[in-house]
Amino acid sequence: MADARESNQRRLRRLGQMDKIRSVEGANRALKGLWEEGRRPDSIVLRSALLAPRDGDDAPSLLSRLVLPKGIALRFYLLAVFEAQCRLEAGKQWTNVLPLSGRGSWSDLFAADGAYDAKSATYMHYTANGRTAEDLRLRQVQGALRTLEGLGSGQYHHALVDVPRGKREQRLYQSFRLMKESGRGGNQSPDTYVVPKDHWHAGATIKIPAHFFLNGWAQVLNPSEVATWLAFRVLSKWAPDKHLASGVYVHGEMRTNTFGLRRDAWEDGCQRLRDFGLIRFARAVGEAEVTQPLSADNGDLLDFFVSSSRKRYEPYRYQVTDRGLEQDAVKVCRRELTLRQKQLDQAAAKRRGASTA
Known part of the structure; x- marks a missing residue:
């Protein structure tokens, strides 16, 4: 019960800070901009393969591997699907058109509460240690890409994004590629995300109302x-x-x-x-x-x-x-x-x- 009290209190504190700095409001505004400038879908179609067991009943679904206490990996993937379907018709292949940071970027689509200092029981100013709100969101985006790519560790075809490497093996985050809900696939050519149709077969796809994002x-x-x-x-x-x-x-x-x-x-x-x-x-x-x-x-x-x-x-x-x-x-x-x-x-x-x- 003490753990429940503490976790609920932390969550309330985080929501209070996000409300105070209007970070959710800002992210909603950015997402609404994508929606209004795009196709304005009433709902987003998601392949249920994201929830399906991997390689047999004993292997967890990709979704379950994204139920993590920290990070925004699951949120990033769902928002990437939202961005794709605001922009592209069913059957069109995804390509990245947004920068990672700056105005109109991936970082703009995420709300953050900032860094909390347990000793003083206050949220730290964004200028502390040279950090800004945009820096924090960018780090979260990069962390999400690493997590989504890491789903393929040992079995590369499970990765939900593909992040190419530079000459020194550094990650080229800006050039990441989004994969289908079932993962990258086992072939040399990755199974890049394609906007799905709302399939007639029961359970093949599900719909997420646009209000979930907006x-x-x-x-x-x-x-x-x-x-x-x-x-x-x-x-x-x-x-x-x-x-x-x-x-x-x-x-x-x-x-x-x-x-x-x-x-x-x-x-x-x-x-x-x-x-x-x-x-x-x-x-x-x-x-x-x-x-x-x-x-x-x-x-x-x-x-x-x-x-x-x-x-x-x-x-x-x-x-x-x-x-x-x-x-x-x-x-x-x-x-x-x-x-x-x-x-x-x-x-x-x-x-x-x-x-x-």
């Missing part, structure tokens, strides 16, 4: 939450009728073997996504607005009855609620995490009181 959700959700959310989107396409009628669930074997997610990451991801209004406990038609069966309105009380009526050992069933994406991610997350912090603090105070009684 309203800051891509910036503030943790990698485990993004991975959990994407898994639910895959499930909702695998079984669309069941998703609408009674919801979908993930048993332990599927969570581990198909999506490669640990139990604690999955359960915490489900809880936070519910708090943020991006998924909900499943409701049969008639329990909520029939005309808008996936509305998150008036959900808290109904969620209570759904969860309390669940039979013992019966798995929780969920439905995706895309209307939540229309809200400002920073405001929603700060509100819900502040409420959670109060609950965690109250629980800790009660335990202290009980131990001294």
Whole structure:
């Protein structure tokens, strides 16, 4: 519980700083510029190969290998896909047209909170040690490229980007190439990213609403939450009728073997996504607005009855609620995490009181 309190507090602190310096607002503005100047897609099509097991059921998916406590590798890949589909039609091959840093660059697309000094319990000025906000974002972008390239370590065809080397074997980050969701491939010529069509086959592709990128959700959700959310989107396409009628669930074997997610990451991801209004406990038609069966309105009380009526050992069933994406991610997350912090603090105070009684 102490770890939960501390991690929630760190996250609140980070969100507060990002809100204060308007870094999410700036990233949203840059992404909206790409969207408005481009094709203005309502949603982004993602090949579900990113979530598929690698080389058999015992190997983790590429997505699970991007659920990391630090870095922006998963965020970078999803934002690169967003940038590609704002600019290119289905079937077109990706080429890089953005610089790594400066105005209108990859670095502009990411929000950062800055460096935190634990001793003084304050965020350091960007000028400390010659650092600037742009320098920090550039380092994060370069780190993301190394991570995405590193997925191919030992098995080169798993890499999600290809970063060429110079004469002295230095990485030429600016010349990186984006790969398909299944990785670089095993041939000499890399499997460079091509914008996919929304495939008719259930589960071959999933759609990510543009609001996920334009309203800051891509910036503030943790990698485990993004991975959990994407898994639910895959499930909702695998079984669309069941998703609408009674919801979908993930048993332990599927969570581990198909999506490669640990139990604690999955359960915490489900809880936070519910708090943020991006998924909900499943409701049969008639329990909520029939005309808008996936509305998150008036959900808290109904969620209570759904969860309390669940039979013992019966798995929780969920439905995706895309209307939540229309809200400002920073405001929603700060509100819900502040409420959670109060609950965690109250629980800790009660335990202290009980131990001294």
